[in-house]
Amino acid sequence: MVIGERLRALREQKGLSLGDIEKRSGLRRPYISRVEHGHTVPSIDSLERMARALEVPLHEVFYEGKGRPKPLHLRECQQAETVWGRTGKGARVLSKFRRLLASLGEWDRRLLIYVAQKMARHKQARSRSSRPVAEE
16 A cells, blocks of 8 residues: 555545645645555655545544554564663663764664674574474
């Protein structure tokens, strides 16, 4: 689904012109046209303004089904991964990284990312090689 096509379909369903959306949202008509034709990717703010102008909830711009979309239920391990760095030791480590990374130059940051990627690949390769092989 292309967002611009969805916005145009919603606008046409409501019988509104580009001028109507311009008046209601405060966005300029050429910008709205570029979004609808896929020449411009709108910001979240612009999407919210367009949804308000169309008098639809924001999720309807992305979701074509009936009613509200069902919420996603993440497995316990996925939830734990997203919470790292919010509290406790993880938060302290993350704060320290932020402070130190802010003082580095661009070249040093790139080098650090390169080394971290190499370490992650090395760890993945080690974990794959240490797995027991199933006997035939």
